[in-house]
Amino acid sequence: xxxxxxxxxxxxxxxxxxxxxxxxxxxxxxxxxxxxxxxxxxxxxxxxxxxxxxxxxxxxxxxxxxxxxxxxxxxxxxxxxxxxxxxxxxxxxxxxxxxxxxxxxxxxxxxxxxxxxxxxxxxxxxxxxxxxxxxxxxxxxxxxxxxxxxxxxxxxxxxxxxxxxxxxxxxxxxxxxxxxxxxxxxxxxxxxxxxxxxxxxxxxxxxxxxxxxxxxxxxxxxxxxxxxxxxxxxxxxxxxxxxxxxxxxxxxxxxxxxxxxxxxxxxxxxxxxxxxxxxxxxxxxxxxxxxxxxxxxxxxxxxxxxxxxxxxxxxxxxxxxxxxxxxxxxxxxxxxxxxxxxxxxxxxxxxxxxxxxxxxxxxxxxxxxxxxxxxxxxxxxxxxxxxxxxxxxxxxxxxxxxxxxxxxxxxxxxxxxxxxxxxxxxxxxxxxxxxxxxxxxxxxxxxxxxxxxxxxxxxxxxxxxxxxxxxxxxxxxxxxxxxxxxxxx
Amino acid sequence: xxxxxxxxxxxxxxxxxxxxxxxxxxxxxxxxxxxxxxxxxxxxxxxxxxxxxxxxxxxxxxxxxxxxxxxxxxxxxxxxxxxxxxxxxxxxxxxxxxxxxxxxxxxxxxxxxxxxxxxxxxxxxxxxxxxxxxxxxxxxxxxxxxxxxxxxxxxxxxxxxxxxxxxxxxxxxxxxxxxxxxxxxxxxxxxxxxxxxxxxxxxxxxxxxxxxxxxxxxxxxxxxxxxxxxxxxxxx
Numbered sequence: 001x002x003x004x005x006x007x008x009x010x011x012x013x014x015x016x017x018x019x020x021x022x023x024x025x026x027x028x029x030x031x032x033x034x035x036x037x038x039x040x041x042x043x044x045x046x047x048x049x050x051x052x053x054x055x056x057x058x059x060x061x062x063x064x065x066x067x068x069x070x071x072x073x074x075x076x077x078x079x080x081x082x083x084x085x086x087x088x089x090x091x092x093x094x095x096x097x098x099x100x101x102x103x104x105x106x107x108x109x110x111x112x113x114x115x116x117x118x119x120x121x122x123x124x125x126x127x128x129x130x131x132x133x134x135x136x137x138x139x140x141x142x143x144x145x146x147x148x149x150x151x152x153x154x155x156x157x158x159x160x161x162x163x164x165x166x167x168x169x170x171x172x173x174x175x176x177x178x179x180x181x182x183x184x185x186x187x188x189x190x191x192x193x194x195x196x197x198x199x200x201x202x203x204x205x206x207x208x209x210x211x212x213x214x215x216x217x218x219x220x221x222x223x224x225x226x227x228x229x230x231x232x233x234x235x236x237x238x239x240x241x242x243x244x245x246x247x248x249x250x251x252x253x254x255x256x257x258x259x260x261x262x263x264x265x266x267x268x269x270x271x272x273x274x275x276x277x278x279x280x281x282x283x284x285x286x287x288x289x290x291x292x293x294x295x296x297x298x299x300x301x302x303x304x305x306x307x308x309x310x311x312x313x314x315x316x317x318x319x320x321x322x323x324x325x326x327x328x329x330x331x332x333x334x335x336x337x338x339x340x341x342x343x344x345x346x347x348x349x350x351x352x353x354x355x356x357x358x359x360x361x362x363x364x365x366x367x368x369x370x371x372x373x374x375x376x377x378x379x380x381x382x383x384x385x386x387x388x389x390x391x392x393x394x395x396x397x398x399x400x401x402x403x404x405x406x407x408x409x410x411x412x413x414x415x416x417x418x419x420x421x422x423x424x425x426x427x428x429x430x431x432x433x434x435x436x437x438x439x440x441x442x443x444x445x446x447x448x449x450x451x452x453x454x455x456x457x458x459x460x461x462x463x464x465x466x467x468x469x470x471x472x473x474x475x476x477x478x479x480x481x482x483x484x485x486x487x488x489x
Numbered sequence: 490x491x492x493x494x495x496x497x498x499x500x501x502x503x504x505x506x507x508x509x510x511x512x513x514x515x516x517x518x519x520x521x522x523x524x525x526x527x528x529x530x531x532x533x534x535x536x537x538x539x540x541x542x543x544x545x546x547x548x549x550x551x552x553x554x555x556x557x558x559x560x561x562x563x564x565x566x567x568x569x570x571x572x573x574x575x576x577x578x579x580x581x582x583x584x585x586x587x588x589x590x591x592x593x594x595x596x597x598x599x600x601x602x603x604x605x606x607x608x609x610x611x612x613x614x615x616x617x618x619x620x621x622x623x624x625x626x627x628x629x630x631x632x633x634x635x636x637x638x639x640x641x642x643x644x645x646x647x648x649x650x651x652x653x654x655x656x657x658x659x660x661x662x663x664x665x666x667x668x669x670x671x672x673x674x675x676x677x678x679x680x681x682x683x684x685x686x687x688x689x690x691x692x693x694x695x696x697x698x699x700x701x702x703x704x705x706x707x708x709x710x711x712x713x714x715x716x717x718x719x720x721x722x723x724x725x
């Protein structure tokens with residue numbers, strides 16, 4: 001049976017229209033995965049000696065920070081781990097037991113990279129412990145215990161994707177633990193250290209995390225099984241709709257018509273709503289650079305990098321999927337009385353408005369000095385002048401349909417933003433960094449800013465030219481795009 | 490109004506549509522019938538430039554469909570659910586299409602008021618998004634939206650499928666009224682011979698991509714079509 005499921009998934013991957021782009025991204029992701037495997041392995045081998053060299057008791061120190069290791073793992077999963085999707089509806093009437101369907105869906109998550117990557121740290125580290133004379137049974141129970149906690153995270157993540165209470169509860173717990181620690185009120189690691197120590201000293205205690213794992217996996221299993229019917233988890237939640245006229249946009253003519261639609265698109269679909277969330281997140285991303293909390297980000301080039309990201313969150317996450325946002329009704333857009341230029345213009349304006357808003361909102365960076373805010377404003381100019389075009393241009397080639405409705409059922413793909421979208425932003429960042437670098441190292445920081453800002457202004461001057469190019473791409477790619485959007489994942 | 494010349498559509502070695510010539514005059518109510526795979530939707534998709542012809546061309550009002558976009562302002566269509574925007578309420582969808590066709594909100598409201606019966610109080614002011622409507626109800630939205638903005642050409646693919654009997658009768662009346670004005674060229678496709686014969690004054694039957702019958706509707710049309718399609722089954 002699992003064999004069948006596996007073939008189905010392989011076919012859906014190989015036969016999708018976006019196969020070639022998918023393949024490229026998969027390769028990049030594999031490279032990224034290899035990188036993390038290497039990092040974990042080196043950490044596993046070297047950590048013991050590193051801590052020893054710094055006159056710390058290696059095992060005790062590791063146990064102390066394991067709490068945060070586990071918590072950070074959970075946070076990373078929230079954002080990056082895909083919730084399993086299996087096209088379940090057509091399987092329901094077939095003679096396949098519900099247990100098999102759910103078992104496969106959940107089983108798939110266990111072999112996820114997010115779980116087994118930890119082995120690359122745990123295994124070598126355990127071997128080092130053994131070579132240092134730690135008791136075998138203790139080390140084994142210690143590693144199994146941690147692995148069980150990692151898998152507990154796996155199931156917590158799956159459950160919280162469907163139960164908002166759990167998501168907010170976990171978020172609250174994580175925030176309070178780290179908050180209490182930061183303000184030195186309660187140091188939770190003191191308690192968890194002893195827990196991890198006990199895992200080693202009395203191996204029977206490993207039953208505790210294992211029990212937690214079993215209970216949680218049963219809960220998840222039951223939850224999915226209970227929801228495996230058309231009127232439960234597979235049903236689409238209906239919300240009461242409110243007609244909005246947004247009449248104030250009428251003054252912008254055709255542009256207003258499209259803007260109205262785009263605003264509703266963003267408001268009413270989870271998938272597109274997350275772009276707003278991302279832009280807010282990106283605004284605060286700059287704190288890492290400007291607050292001086294991370295040393296490697298002190299270099300001058302990073303300022304422009306930060307400036308681009310602080311103001312460009314929406315632009316990057318939304319813009320690169322134009323016109324895919326409209327994939328569900330692309331035939332309508334292509335046969336209605338619509339000029340490509342108006343359509344593009346409305347998306348462009350949306351990005352400009354969002355960039356300007358982000359720039360205004362990020363004025364709190366003035367706290368770190370004029371210089372810092374200048375970098376942000378320059379980043380915004382470049383984003384509007386150049387990146388808005390590049391993003392739309394690149395988007396014209398992306399033929400991955402976005403199924404806006406998919407997010408709304410329990411088995412749906414909850415992944416609103418993923419590694420792909422992050423990877424695709426790289427080229428839009430390197431060029432302005434290089435431009436700034438040229439100015440900065442030849443004349444000084446202000447020259448760097450000036451060059452980047454000038455590039456932005458010049459880019460704006462080419463707006464009509466770029467739009468014509470994009471229009472042409474839309475025209476020449478039209479039939480391919482229509483055919484690709486027909487495939488719904 | 491619509492002129493088809495040497496039109497073929499080939500996928501690999503299979504020809505799915507082959508129409509050497511076809512002329513649809515202005516004001517005609519044109520019915521397209523045929524079995525699954527006969528090429529009905531392919532023909533309509535070509536008419537809307539959603540796919541590219543392998544050879545030949547279609548002109549509408551003298552405008553070549555695949556090279557110019559000037560046919561869009563006077564052409565309206567509803568092919569399938571990809572012509573609907575799921576996250577809008579039906580009202581918002583009507584206003585959107587109205588906007589695109591130069592109608593303001595009041596124009597749209599006036600246009601919609603006679604369709605209250607047709608909507609059967611299940612569409613307007615129901616606080617539902619189109620994606621949450623049943624298949625039949627969303628089809629009603631699509632079909633009515635395709636009548637907006639005084640189009641000269643209206644293309645409806647399988648408008649009767651998924652509709653309840655009452656609505657089918659009402660839709661037939663709407664199409665017949667439009668056809669009576671002789672201002673609008675209406676193209677309707679269907680599996681259902683009876684419906685098509687009732688609303689069209691010309692019926693074209695497609696089989697494996699070719700035109701096999703081209704009839705002006707009269708009392709005998711239904712019999713002739715039935716004879717033709719049952720011969721097909723006899724041959725099998």
